[in-house]
Amino acid sequence: MASSLTTTSNGTPGSGKTFLGHPRGLATLFFTEMWERFSYYGMRALLVLYLVSGGADAATGSQGGGLAMTAATATAIYSVYVSMVYLMAMPGGWFGDRVWGARKTVTIAGFVIMAGHASLALPGQAMFFVGLALVAAGSGLLKANISTMVGHLYDGPDDPRRDGGFTLFYVGINLGAFVAPFVVGTVGEKVNWHLGFALAALGMGVGLACFLAFTKSLSPTSSLVPNPLSAEERKSLLVKASLVVVVAAVFYGVVVGLDLFTLNWALVPLTLAGLIIPVAVLVRIKRDKDLDRSEQSKMNGYIWFFVAAAIFWMIYDQGGSTLSLFADDKTGSIFGFDPSATWYQSLNPMFVMALAPVFAWLWLWLARKNQEPNTIVKFSMGLVLVGASFFVFVVPMGMAGDGTKVSPMWLVSIYMIQTIGELCLSPVGLSVTTKMAPKKYASQMMGVWFLAVTAGDCTTGLLSLAGVDLNGTGIIALQAALAVGAGFAVFMYRKKVQALMGDVH
Numbered sequence: 001m002a003s004s005l006t007t008t009s010n011g012t013p014g015s016g017k018t019f020l021g022h023p024r025g026l027a028t029l030f031f032t033e034m035w036e037r038f039s040y041y042g043m044r045a046l047l048v049l050y051l052v053s054g055g056a057d058a059a060t061g062s063q064g065g066g067l068a069m070t071a072a073t074a075t076a077i078y079s080v081y082v083s084m085v086y087l088m089a090m091p092g093g094w095f096g097d098r099v100w101g102a103r104k105t106v107t108i109a110g111f112v113i114m115a116g117h118a119s120l121a122l123p124g125q126a127m128f129f130v131g132l133a134l135v136a137a138g139s140g141l142l143k144a145n146i147s148t149m150v151g152h153l154y155d156g157p158d159d160p161r162r163d164g165g166f167t168l169f170y171v172g173i174n175l176g177a178f179v180a181p182f183v184v185g186t187v188g189e190k191v192n193w194h195l196g197f198a199l200a201a202l203g204m205g206v207g208l209a210c211f212l213a214f215t216k217s218l219s220p221t222s223s224l225v226p227n228p229l230s231a232e233e234r235k236s237l238l239v240k241a242s243l244v245v246v247v248a249a250v251f252y253g254v255v256v257g258l259d260l261f262t263l264n265w266a267l268v269p270l271t272l273a274g275l276i277i278p279v280a281v282l283v284r285i286k287r288d289k290d291l292d293r294s295e296q297s298k299m300n301g302y303i304w305f306f307v308a309a310a311i312f313w314m315i316y317d318q319g320g321s322t323l324s325l326f327a328d329d330k331t332g333s334i335f336g337f338d339p340s341a342t343w344y345q346s347l348n349p350m351f352v353m354a355l356a357p358v359f360a361w362l363w364l365w366l367a368r369k370n371q372e373p374n375t376i377v378k379f380s381m382g383l384v385l386v387g388a389s390f391f392v393f394v395v396p397m398g399m400a401g402d403g404t405k406v407s408p409m410w411l412v413s414i415y416m417i418q419t420i421g422e423l424c425l426s427p428v429g430l431s432v433t434t435k436m437a438p439k440k441y442a443s444q445m446m447g448v449w450f451l452a453v454t455a456g457d458c459t460t461g462l463l464s465l466a467g468v469d470l471n472g473t474g475i476i477a478l479q480a481a482l483a484v485g486a487g488f489a490v491f492m493y494r495k496k497v498q499a500l501m502g503d504v505h
Helices: 025-052 071-087 089-098 102-120 125-152 162-191 193-213 231-257 264-286 293-320 322-330 341-368 375-402 409-436 445-465 473-492 494-501
Strands: none
Touching: 025 071, 025 102, 025 125, 025 162, 025 193, 025 293, 025 322, 025 341, 071 089, 071 125, 071 264, 071 293, 071 322, 071 445, 089 102, 089 125, 089 445, 102 125, 102 193, 125 162, 162 193, 162 341, 264 293, 264 445, 293 322, 293 341, 293 375, 293 409, 293 445, 293 473, 293 494, 322 341, 322 375, 322 409, 341 409, 375 409, 375 473, 375 494, 409 445, 473 494
């Protein structure tokens, strides 16, 4: 709904035509991100089911035609893939800041993501892994820069419309995530896997077309490269990158030449990198002598939040693997209706859209009464809730042990508990990251927050590669106990953590 207003002298979008009272460029970014999330979550809903699908089943009418992998291998691939998306957010932000600028980086990312989904739409294991790598790389590039471009639309951090703009943007994310499993998931699971992946490519194509068609509505700042590489830095980077590529090519060439190559030669290094890099980044920041005593203390406190977040995402992100496999194999009908396994992936974004306003109101209401839980308590609540969701999961797993199909409502309740935990932990995690970031690393710390997701998912991947059955009752209960225990530990040491946080509350 656009209306004409005057334009500011600096040409910043946000003053001419508006989108629901916000800069018109927000509509461009809203629909770009909505369609990108449609493609991402649509493909993600299919991923594990496609990997484990083998020949067609005459009894159930399932199409088959997947890669016929074990559940453990499929879970490992899924975990590594999701972790790489978040790991790539850091270099994605670096490219936006130092090489291409945010707008050009998002454009390139859109083409890379679309090419990735198109590769997935082609049969064959080789094209599958090429597609997966392209989607992970493109998603990382886009994720790190499109939110920055939303910020460019407003007149600094104090613009009263800024929080509302990011809220609308967040709605676009969840709207795309909600619709995708019903469209991409249904077509992929019930008709043809590759047609489903092709729909994901089409979705990204629509988002990219929206972005390119209305790019003039964005802030001119989005086209700038804030801190461009010098000629010397560019040359050094090209040399180092070329060296890494040559070493990797020679190493894997030898492995293939000796006929030793298996999937683990790719998955294990990526999984270990996803665990080592987050630790290395935190250690590098901690050991920086430019940080003053207060900043060092805050980083010590932040490590508590980082570890807690990694444990949370380790369980939470199994919604697309362990829970998805259970939905496909162990759930029955409800009121005579048998939902598609991919549809359960729509529950989280649905609950986020329904409950986020409730939680926003609740925190304000408690704040007015001076009873709002602080960040540390909210983190402990998130951990306890995600752990509780897996304790609940143990019950239907036990019921389905003899082949009995359980009610889909078990999964509905598990996803709802996890979403409530997410709303306790994720928003405040983003906030505390910006508040506790050392000045020198203010722009990089958001990437550090994403590395918590990488670490959590890579832990899941490493367990799967080590032969741990993540679909077993025992390991589910163990993860639940770990999360609940960590939640109580954070709560018990809350005074110590608060002291480390200094003036951050």
